[in-house]
Amino acid sequence: MSETLxxxxxxxxxxxxxxGVVRAVDDVNLELSRGESLGIAGESxxxxxxxAFTIIRLIPPPGRMVGGSIVFQGVDITKMSEEEFRQxxxxxxxxxxxxxxxxVLNPVITVGDHLAEVxxxxxxxxxxxxLAEAAKLLQMVGIEPRRLKSYPFELSGGMKQRVVIAxxxxxxxxxxIADEPTTALDVVVQAQIMNLLKKLKRELxxxxxxxxxxLSLIAELADKVAVMYAGKIVExxxxxxxxxxxxxxxxxGLLGSIPRLRGEIRDLTWIxxxxxxLRYPPPGCRxxxxxxxxxxxxxxxxxxxIEVEKGHYVACWLYA
Amino acid sequence: MAAAPNVYTPRIDKxxxxxxxxxKVYFPLRRLFLIGPRLHVRAVDGVSFDVKEGEVFALAGESxxxxxxxGKAILRLVDITSGSIIYKPSERISKVISTVPxxxxxxxxxxxxxLSIPEKYYKPLRQDIQMIWQDPYGxxxxxxxxxxxxxxxxxxxxxxxxxxxxxxxxxKILEDxxxxxxxxxxxxxxxxLSGGQRQRVVIAxxxxxxPSLVVADEPVSMIDVSLRAELLQLMMDLKKAxxxxxxxxxxxxxxxxxxxxxxxxxxxxxxxxxGDARKVVEDxxxxxxxxxxxxxxxxxxxxxxxxxxxxxxxxxxxPINVPPGCRxxxxxxxxxxxxxxxxxxxxxxxxxxEVSPGRYVACWLYAKK
Numbered sequence: 307m308s309e310t311l312x313x314x315x316x317x318x319x320x321x322x323x324x325x326g327v328v329r330a331v332d333d334v335n336l337e338l339s340r341g342e343s344l345g346i347a348g349e350s351x352x353x354x355x356x357x358a359f360t361i362i363r364l365i366p367p368p369g370r371m372v373g374g375s376i377v378f379q380g381v382d383i384t385k386m387s388e389e390e391f392r393q394x395x396x397x398x399x400x401x402x403x404x405x406x407x408x409x410v411l412n413p414v415i416t417v418g419d420h421l422a423e424v425x426x427x428x429x430x431x432x433x434x435x436x437l438a439e440a441a442k443l444l445q446m447v448g449i450e451p452r453r454l455k456s457y458p459f460e461l462s463g464g465m466k467q468r469v470v471i472a473x474x475x476x477x478x479x480x481x482x483i484a485d486e487p488t489t490a491l492d493v494v495v496q497a498q499i500m501n502l503l504k505k506l507k508r509e510l511x512x513x514x515x516x517x518x519x520x521l522s523l524i525a526e527l528a529d530k531v532a533v534m535y536a537g538k539i540v541e542x543x544x545x546x547x548x549x550x551x552x553x554x555x556x557x558x559g560l561l562g563s564i565p566r567l568r569g570e571i572r573d574l575t576w577i578x579x580x581x582x583x584l585r586y587p588p589p590g591c592r593x594x595x596x597x598x599x600x601x602x603x604x605x606x607x608x609x610x611x612i613e614v615e616k617g618h619y620v621a622c623w624l625y626a
Numbered sequence: 627m628a629a630a631p632n633v634y635t636p637r638i639d640k641x642x643x644x645x646x647x648x649x650k651v652y653f654p655l656r657r658l659f660l661i662g663p664r665l666h667v668r669a670v671d672g673v674s675f676d677v678k679e680g681e682v683f684a685l686a687g688e689s690x691x692x693x694x695x696x697g698k699a700i701l702r703l704v705d706i707t708s709g710s711i712i713y714k715p716s717e718r719i720s721k722v723i724s725t726v727p728x729x730x731x732x733x734x735x736x737x738x739x740x741l742s743i744p745e746k747y748y749k750p751l752r753q754d755i756q757m758i759w760q761d762p763y764g765x766x767x768x769x770x771x772x773x774x775x776x777x778x779x780x781x782x783x784x785x786x787x788x789x790x791x792x793x794x795x796x797x798k799i800l801e802d803x804x805x806x807x808x809x810x811x812x813x814x815x816x817x818x819l820s821g822g823q824r825q826r827v828v829i830a831x832x833x834x835x836x837p838s839l840v841v842a843d844e845p846v847s848m849i850d851v852s853l854r855a856e857l858l859q860l861m862m863d864l865k866k867a868x869x870x871x872x873x874x875x876x877x878x879x880x881x882x883x884x885x886x887x888x889x890x891x892x893x894x895x896x897x898x899x900x901g902d903a904r905k906v907v908e909d910x911x912x913x914x915x916x917x918x919x920x921x922x923x924x925x926x927x928x929x930x931x932x933x934x935x936x937x938x939x940x941x942x943x944x945p946i947n948v949p950p951g952c953r954x955x956x957x958x959x960x961x962x963x964x965x966x967x968x969x970x971x972x973x974x975x976x977x978x979x980e981v982s983p984g985r986y987v988a989c990w991l992y993a994k995k
Contacts, residue, residue, distance in 0.1 A: 343930075349850040349851065349852060350850055462941050464941065492688040492689055492877070492942075493688065493877065493918065493921045493922055494688065494917060494918065494921045494936065494938060495941075496921065496923070497920070497921035497922075497923070497934055497936055498936065500923070500934075501933050501934055501936070504930070504933050505933060519850070519851060520851070520923070521851075521925050522922075522923040522924050522925045523923045525923065525924065525925045525926055525927045525929060525930065526923045526929050526930055527930050528927075528930065529930065531927075545927035545930065546927050546928075548927075549925055549926065549927045550927075559852055560851060560852055561925060563851055563852055563854060563855045564851070564880075564925055565878070565880040565881045565883065565884045566880060566924065567879070567880050567883065567907060567908070567919065567922055567924060568908060571883070571884055571904070573855075574854075574855035574858070574859075574884065575855060576852060576853060576854065576855035576856040576859070577852040577853070578856070580820045580822065580853070581850075
């Protein structure tokens with residue numbers, strides 16, 4: 307096993323709203339090696355974006371990380387002060403490709419200035435040096451350097467997404483978190499963006515955490531995949547195992563609901579019911595109200611995490 | 627040159643529900659200072675297809691290809707620039723509209739050209755062609771209860787006069803879309819329902835007038851993956867129970883392969899390929915269709931090791947300045963390998979020609995020159 311880059315241990319992030327405590331991320335464990343890519347899959351509201359914001363310490367209020375630790379390159383980054391985190395970790399160590407590239411860029415600032423800002427702040431470059439570096443970054447993501455002077459409205463959706471990726475890569479961080487990097491993009495552009503991420507993973511050896519509701523998209527990139535449901539990781543392991551032999555009923559349900567392009571047409575399956583309100587998650591296994599295998603035990607006790615095969619973990623009573 | 631015999635021409639027979647031919651929908655742009663040429667967004671630019679009774683016909687393509695506008699045109703929700711829409715109403719509606727001015731049968735089976743019926747007399751047909759909208763969060767009035775939302779079509783079309791009757795019809799349709807018990811849902815507001823439940827209300831609203839043709843515009847794209855199949859199954863059950871014909875607008879070709887009988891792929895306002903849904907997706911002919919299918923991700927982890935070769939270049943041009951000739955030619959990589967075709971592709975629009983029974987492609991690779 308190569309060097310561990312990121313270790314997320316028992317992390318809990320709760321939102322203290324006026325109407326109760328939302329347990330968006332509840333006791334999550336993850337491990338990522340250098341150069342490895344991890345996909346986090348789950349439906350809307352399962353806490354996957356909150357988990358990303360927790361790692362890069364940008365949880366929007368009234369959310370707060372209330373427990374656990376995050377060890378990045380051997381250092382517990384949760385113990386750092388905000389200033390230290392900003393100088394050492396955010397963007398230099400861990401950067402993020404935010405969701406909805408269409409609206410991430412400031413409409414009154416040029417592409418070049420977007421990229422230069424990061425370099426001037428973190429590397430003390432002069433504007434001129436920063437713009438020269440920005441041109442290189444644009445080239446790396448497949449945009450002509452003359453676009454430095456363009457404003458976001460002059461670019462297509464796919465190009466804006468490339469600019470956002472270039473921004474995340476500006477300081478060449480070892481870990482990039484991509485939160486639904488292709489939502490609102492058409493399928494051809496989506497494939498081009500995925501190609502770009504694959505290329506970066508290969509050439510720069512960047513670790514990528516890809517967050518998506520789409521298991522197909524995650525399969526295009528991730529070496530490891532974690533499936534989240536109602537604030538918890540229900541299954542995680544090497545992609546080859548999880549896709550080929552999914553163990554958790556939720557993962558099985560998700561994979562069964564994906565229509566395929568080739569092969570026999572089997573009836574698509576679905577998971578009855580809706581995800582729970584995270585203020586009042588069901589007792590025991592959070593998935594039990596929707597699970598067709600639910601037993602008495604599932605309703606009372608939380609399932610332990612079991613290693614079903616090497617590096618493939620499932621939180622389900624069926625395997626305990 | 628006379629049209630080759632294998633060029634697509636819509637036919638009308640007993641089973642035909644709808645024939646769209648040469649449909650064009652242009653949206654005019656405002657001219658600056660009233661000078662310069664009049665520009666148009668050519669959203670739909672000469673689309674022809676036919677839909678059989680009881681069929682699921684899918685219209686697929688990327689955003690901006692005109693698929694939604696085509697759907698809206700069928701409901702006459704946009705101004706149609708030119709073309710014709712021949713439609714066979716249900717028997718009930720046929721009787722009602724046979725007396726209105728502009729009504730003229732165009733076939734012995736009761737088909738009418740719905741564009742010839744003046745707006746004023748068109749209302750009965752609106753019962754018969756309904757739409758399921760894409761966004762269940764945007765298409766339900768938040769200040770109305772589910773009952774009020776579903777009651778409105780009954781009121782507009784005078785389908786139920788007393789309140790008791792309306793309550794009964796609304797309860798029945800809620801049961802049909804599996805929002806049970808109906809009494810529990812009827813008096814709620816949309817915000818009290820989940821996305822999937824809201825979409826059921828949208829479906830109920832479309833079906834409450836007992837239509838025979840339903841245009842479904844991306845009905846599951848806003849719904850969580852795990853719930854999609856359930857809604858689709860519901861739509862298929864309702865199709866059987868109500869005797870519906872669906873036009874299913876989607877960007878998801880894999881989904882189209884599962885639920886539709888036939889599929890038309892659109893690019894920049896035109897149909898580039900049309901045929902049996904399974905065959906089109908499994909073996910696309912048109913270079914654009916090939917690129918589109920190639921781009922779709924699949925849940926196979928081996929794919930992470932390969933960088934996909936996408937047989938397409940550049941970006942979608944603006945529908946204001948549509949490229950001359952084949953509108954796909956600036957992005958076509960097949961064209962680069964076929965220099966002999968270049969002059970044809972860049973100057974003349976390819977016709978939609980039959981390449982195998984029921985399969986049509988608009989590409990000079992397949993057409994007789």
